[in-house]
Amino acid sequence: MGPRGLTGPRRRLLCALLGALICGLRPAAAAMVASEERRSASSVAATPCWRVEDFVVAQECTRCSNFQAKTMPECGPTGFIEKLNCARSQREEFKSCRSAALEARVFWRFVGSAAAVAAAFAVLVVWRQRVLDRKALEKVRKQIESI
Numbered sequence: 001m002g003p004r005g006l007t008g009p010r011r012r013l014l015c016a017l018l019g020a021l022i023c024g025l026r027p028a029a030a031a032m033v034a035s036e037e038r039r040s041a042s043s044v045a046a047t048p049c050w051r052v053e054d055f056v057v058a059q060e061c062t063r064c065s066n067f068q069a070k071t072m073p074e075c076g077p078t079g080f081i082e083k084l085n086c087a088r089s090q091r092e093e094f095k096s097c098r099s100a101a102l103e104a105r106v107f108w109r110f111v112g113s114a115a116a117v118a119a120a121f122a123v124l125v126v127w128r129q130r131v132l133d134r135k136a137l138e139k140v141r142k143q144i145e146s147i
Helices: 008-043 066-071 100-145
Strands: 055-063 080-086 092-096
Touching: none
Parallel strands: none
Antiparallel strands: 055 080, 080 092
């Protein structure tokens, strides 16, 4: 590299790579925008009422039964659903939800595992420090014996 940065073949190679990258991304970006427009147009009719209007929770978040888990796609993400009544359309729909009890259990499991890992590493640090202290004492002892 000279004082002015890239020169000669390196500069041409870099320009060619950047040009190819930019030209290659434009068709892909256009295709993504077009597919997103088609998806949004088709999903307007399939949008749940609770996304577009006010609703009242008719049944709190509960665990899905085995039958519901197999037949209702709302049970898939979390395994819990709540029943909603939409105000304007008067439709009853189900929505996937997160259980507070499940969230608490997952949180405490994480805290416990983090504490266990911290304790294990604390023991490892103490053990390593003892080994290093022993080696240092041995080294000092050998130096004293050599005098």
